[in-house]
Amino acid sequence: MKIVVAKTAGFCMGVRRAVDMVLDASNLSQEPIYTYGPLIHNPQVLEMLEEKKIFRIDTIPEKGSGIVLIRAHGVPPEDEKALKDAGFTVINATCPRVVRVQVIIRKYAQKGYSTLIIGDQKHPEVVGLLGYAKGNGHTITSMAQLLALPRFKAAVVVAQTTQDTAFYDEIKVWCKTHAPHYKIFDTICGSTEKRQSEIRRLARENDAVIVVGGKQSGNTKRLAQIASMAGKLVTHIEDASQIDYKTLSSARSVAITAGASTPNWIINDACSKIETNLQKLHPIKAALFLLRDFLLKTNIMAAAGAGFLTYACSVLQQTAQSFHHALIAMLYVLSMQIINNLFTIKSDKYNHPQRALFYKKNRTYLWVLAVISGGAGLYLSFITGMLSFVILLVMSLLGLSYNLKLVPIISKKGQIARIKDIPGSKTILITLAWGTVTCLLPAVANHSDLMPVAVIFLFAAGLVFARTAFFDILAIQGDRITGKETLPILLGEKKSFDIIKYALIFNIGIIFLTVFTDLLVKRAFFLAFIPFIMLLLISFFEKDNLISGAHKEFIIESSFLATGLIAAVI
Ligand code: SF4
Structure with missing residues (x-):
């Protein structure tokens, strides 16, 4: 069976903006936060907002305090005034495209025009728009309703931004034929x-x-x-x-x-x-879909990717014991990823519901697996050498500090925080951790020369950065809602995509330049194929939504396996 996902599925600009505004207010302010009416019509998001202590009010009290957010649909101007008069600080998150319709209605209502709004009288956006029509607004949901209205001397015609375009076209044709003096505006949102x-x-x-x-x-x-x-x-x-x-x-x-x-x-x-x-x-x-989901949920895919990347780095450095180092990296990544997922079951309930359920159900087994793989990785590094063991131990403690208060860090509010509380830390920490286990550990064990190691480290870290930042973009809405400050949340989606692309282009450039030096073996050139493919894939995923998130994740993880396979044949 063929399954396609619409490119346009999901949050529109106005909804995303309103959700971001209320979450920003909740993160920055100690005051109680309310939304005037449900922020959006989605039960899961509303449940999540209540957990974040963002409540809704449906009527305006005489007196109040705290922050009230006006949602993307907008409100009649008198409601906004009443909220301010009651003592609330008002954040107006009305979508700019709805504001445009409000402005049109107000302008023509002031000149004495009647307003015809093609939309459902009870829809909050229409209720808000009617508030700008100076009591001379009419709503229309069928041709019969339009025909039942008198022919106005002067009227402005607008549509609710989410109206059916085919129906609005019918209305426009009728108006142009039977009431050509009506001023018609295209107000259905492009989205x-x-x-x-x-x-x-x-x-x-x-x-x-x-x-x-x-x-x-x-x-x-x-x-x-x-x-x-x-x-x-x-x-x-x-x-x-x-x-x-x-x-x-x-x-x-x-x-x-x-x-x-x-x-x-x-x-x-x-x-x-x-x-x-x-x-x-x-x-x-x-079976293949189940296998894909299992490999992603258990992090076996990520761990295998780390192992294959380590193997590639070892081959490039021409170090001994490539498989041994690959195994250490696999065990380390498996352990850290599982432990961090175990700590985030509650927040994953929103942004990775399947994974959260899986971790909840199999909590004990996964703890055992994480401890055994972490311990086995440390043991293997210990038999490699004391320095390798110490480095891996430090990396393990740093990994655990992501969710636990092991390393004293002072937050903005002066409290001891976890690494995860440092904005953007997740992407950077994973990049450094993977760069260390995939490149530095084999280099330390083999006393490799500094310059080739630096080049390979940049190559490995660049790939990991691109992978992690891309996954953060995929999870941006859930992360924002659950309060994680990943790099894409700090920089925005567009900038993050740009940085990922620059990192991959830089990566291709480094490998390409080494061809003209003796830093790496000449056949290392073939590894430039991996950042090149990732660049094409991520650029494609940026524009196209026809592929599900799980597929995208699986494809990007697979490119790490390809790194090891290329290294094995060159
Ligand atoms: S006008 Fe368009 S972008 Fe704005 S909230 Fe409505 S659908 Fe979303």
Whole structure:
């Protein structure tokens, strides 16, 4: 069965901006924080906000204190004033595209125009827009309603930003023919238009459509309606547990899309489960998907990648005992990754629900595996030499300090913090740790020359940095919500992608330059193929969403295995 994921699935700009604003306020302020109405129509996000002590108010009290965030839909101007008058500090997170519609309505209402809003009277955005119409606003959800209205002397016509574009086109045609003096504005958001035209196409091209998102979310429901109009089987779910796989069993292809208020970790989780369950009809594919998920969840894939990369570094340095060093790196990475995942079960509930469940269920076995692999790695480094052992011990303690208060660090608030509390530390720590075990440990054991080691360290660390920062981008929404300050959260997605690309280009450059020197063996040139492929893949993933997050992770992890394989044959 073919499964495609819509490129436009997930948070739109306005929703992402509002979520970011409320999380920033929660991280920076000690005051109570409220949202006026539900921030977005997604039950999982609302549950998470309550856990972060961000509550919602639905009515404005006479007196209040703290911060109130106005969500992306906006509110009538009198509500904003009433919130301020009550004593709240107001953060207005109305989407700039909604603000544009508010401005249009206010401008023409002041000139005496009537306002026709194509949208649901009860939708919060429409309620907010009506507030700018100076009491002369009318909402329309059908042609019959439009025809029932009197012909106004002067009227402005706008649409709710998430309206169905085909319906608005009908309205516009009628107005141009029967009321050419009406001023019509294209106010349907570009993001909505793209989402709707993509789902129309996907519904035509596939046998079934799964729409992921809150049952209360207007734009998500509209996606399901549009897909149904193509006569295809459509399922609207809030998460993967609600899918009836039997009804989908006859479909040869399934398209998955999501509303503008669906976070990407819910989409990724749903895609991964749908892929695995729907492929059960094809036992080999089902087994491969299960294997992929198992290797990723247990971190065996990451550990194998570290081992293969170490092998490549050892071959480049022409050191002895390549397999021995590869094994140490594998055991170290396996142990550290499992331990850190065990410490983050609670926050992973949001951004990696499947992994969180797996770690919760198998907590004891995973602790045993982590301790045994960590201990075995230390033992192997000990028999390699005292210096190797000390370096690995220090790296292990640093790895543990990521989640535990082992190393005294003073936070902004003057308290002892963990390494994880240092903004951006995760990407840097993993890069340094992997660089050390994959390159420095073999070099120390073999007393390698400094310059070749420095070049190989930059090569290994560059690849690991690109991998880790890319995974951080994939998890950016969940990390933000759970309070992790990864590099992409600090720098933004676009800058992070740029830095990843520069790191990989730098990596290709270093290997290329060594061809003209005697620093490395000449055939090391072939390893430049790996950063080159990663550069192409990450650039493709940046633009394209048709591949699920689990696939992307697996493909990038696989490139580390390729590093070792290339080193084995050159
Ligand atoms: S759908 Fe468009 S207008 Fe509405 S919040 Fe998202 S970006 Fe803004």
